[in-house]
Each structure stands twice: as structure tokens, then as C-alpha cells.
Amino acid sequence: MPDFSTRSSEKELLDDPLIPFKDIRQNMQELNTINTLLGGHAITKRGFRKILGTRQEVSICEIGCGGGDNLFAIDQWCKRAGVKAKLTGIDINAHCVEFAKDRYRDIGIEFICSDYKASAVYPDVIFSSLFCHHFTNEELVSMLQWMQQHSKAGFFINDLHRHPLAWWSITGLTKVFSRSYLVKNDAPLSVLRGFKKKEWRQLLRKAGVEADINWQWAFRYLIVYKK
Template identity: 30%
Template sequence: MLRNNLLPRADVLLRSDPSLRHRSVNEPELMDDPACDPVALDNTYRLFGVINPLVASWWPVYRRYVRPALRAAAREGRPGTVLDIGCGGGDVARALTRWAARDGLDVRITGIDPDERATRWAAAHDRGAGITYRAVASGDLVARGERFDAVVSNHVLHHLTDSELTGLLADSQRLTHGVAVHNDLRRSRAAWLVYWVATLPLVRARTFARFDGLLSIRRSYAPAELRRRVTAEWRVERQAFFRVLAVHRAHAEPGRTS
């Protein structure tokens, strides 16, 4: 059984900055370690399918941003295309596939992740969704001239250094002729405490979901911080349930909202 021995450190870190005014930028998440426990990693990917629907709220994002892009493709008489960057276990990509099918929209979804462990797991648990998984980075697709109607990511931005964030946003603009939406956590003490309580049953579970989730909240951006890091082509939107979006429309006037 995996014991999350690092969890007390997370509590200490909260006490050292109780308002979470500052991002945690130098603490690696456990599942990012190439030598991490493979069983715990498998369990973590599996739990994403339970946790993400509760904390990531993708349905409104799909309805507002992804579905219009797919409908535009349908009006042109072709399948819509979606790229999920940093797809992890593929749960977001599978949800988008289900919703598009329910709306009668033909969609081709590609999930990419530079970690082959993620793409292997996602492909093995695709459940007939027909998603294409590739162990590549967004820059590789830019170099190949690939384009998509929608580019999305879930809880990726907070993992990146400043230069990596700049690169991802630039790649996203080049990869879409429709819309790009990066959905991430919004750092707050309330979010940390809610997740701490909600994941108490996982304290002794063989998974990284509890520790890495708490750390992810500490590493995530406040809206004002993210606005300072994006270019004028991107709009940063504060969302309910402790979330923030970075949105780029390929044919829209640049601007930002709160």
C-alpha cells in the first residue's frame, strides 16, 4: 500500500502561505517522476475519470467553445477535429467524444502527451471511443503543419515553466483554425481546503491523486497572474468552481475579460 508520506509537507506549505498568495513553482508532482510506482500511476489515471468531471467542469466549456467549432466543421461537410494536449488518461477526450455523438456531430479527436505511460494507458482504456493517442509534444504537430478545429487542454498550464507556457500558447494558435481553450485550476485557499477534505478517503490509497491534486492547486494561476503571461490574442476568463480558462479564437478580435 502506498503511503502518501509527503502529505504532511503539503500541510506545512499551506501554513507557511495560508492565503496561497504565491504559486508553488519548484515542487514536482509525484506522478511526473519517470520512476514512480506504476500501480499508483495506473490508479491515478483511473481516478482522473472520477475527479475531473467533478472539478474540471468540461461540459460548459464544450457547449460554449468546442461544440460551435464542431458545428462549423459540419456545415462545411466534414468531421470536426479536436486536439487534446497533455491528454493524460484520456478522460476529457472520451467525454468530448460522447457529447459530440449525443449532439449528432462527427468528430475526430487526437490526444497527445509526451509521457508514453499516459498514452499507453489511455489507448488501453479507450472503451471504443476511437480516439487517436500519440506520444508527441505540441511542437511536433506544428512542425508537421497539422491543424484542428479545436485545441484543448485540462490542468496542463500549471505544470509549465514560463517559457513552456509561452511555447504552448504559441503552438496552440498555430494548431487551430477555430478555437483553443486551456482549462486549469484557479488557485485559492478555499479550493485547497475543499480538495483536502474531499480526498481524505484517499489518504492511504495507492494513488497520487491526493498529494498531486493539492500541489496542483498550489501551482495553479490566479486569473491576474495568467493574464500577465498571455499575449493579446488570448482572453483569460475566471470560472466558477475554482477554475480559469485561457481562450483564443482564430478569427476573433483580441481582448481579455475577467
């Protein structure tokens, strides 16, 4: 049984820049399925709507955008709601950006290969989904401050709740259904690198950011900061 008392410091396989593109493609496709079936995209859209308010025009940037599926989900929601949206995705992994550009070439989403900290972006809304758990607590304090400083209306975070049931569930599901060695290794490890509510409180306090922390099904936290 893993130790759930503290965040794991073990690095995920996807954090290795030498992972072949074909393996990343399979990983991205399966992650989109997981996010769809387990409600991850629904949480992302919920966080976005909390900051959007009554705006009919908005610029949005996702840091750590991976394969771009979160931005696509927001794009589809905005089109149905009649909201004019400018969407940008930033990821340091060139393979992920290549995959996103190829998958969503006709949607009009801008994808940038860069470290988010090096990007001179100041959109209305900044968000991340399943990105924060890749970082240390110290790095996250700086990230929270960066998101606060670079967003005009606010930011939100959708990330994992570190819990035994979440770990057992995703371990079993990926073992049976996944064909990606990256997903089979990284999905359970992501849970071990996830957070508890008190840890989010501590991180936000250190960053000097006041935000709402809400638990979401299935085993996620939605962090929302509005200016």
C-alpha cells in the same frame, strides 16, 4: 498555510517518468472521478462548444491528454449532437498513453506518445485540461504561441484557480476518499501551481494572444481563443 501569492515551483510526482504503471492507472481513474464530480469535464465541453460554433465536422487535439477522459467526454457530446469529430490525444508519458489506448480502444480516438511541440498536428481545435500548471510561466508563453499557430479555429484551456478554499477543499477530499498517493500529493500541489486571473492576462499579453478569461466553478479558469 501555503503561500498563495505566487505559483509553486515544486514538481508533481506524476511528472516523474519512473512512476509505476499500476500507480498511474489508479491516478488516472481517480482524476476522471474528480473531473466528473467537480465539473471539470463540463468546463471542457463548454470551451469546445464556444469554438465549435455551427460546424458539423471538426478535428480536435488535446495536448497533455493523460488518460483520455476529456476526449471521451467530447466524443460522447459530439455523437449526441450529430457532430462528426476526429479526436487526437498527445502525451509525453508512455504509461498515460498506454492507459488511454486500453481504456478507449473501441472509441476511435488516436493517442500519440510524444512531446506536443514535436507533433506536426494542425487540427481545428487544440485544448488542454489541467496541463498548463505543470509548466513555468516562460514555457507557457511558448505553449500559447504554439497552440495559436497550430489550431485552425482556435484553442481553449481549462486549468486551476490558485485559491485557499480550493486548496483546503481538495486536500480534505483526497485525504478522505483517495487511495492514490499520487492524487493525495499532486491534487493539492496542482492548486498551488495554478493561476490567478492577472497571471493569465500577463501570459497572454507576453504571447501576443487575445483570449477570453472566464472563471468557472469549482475554482477553474476557462481560456478561449477564437480565430
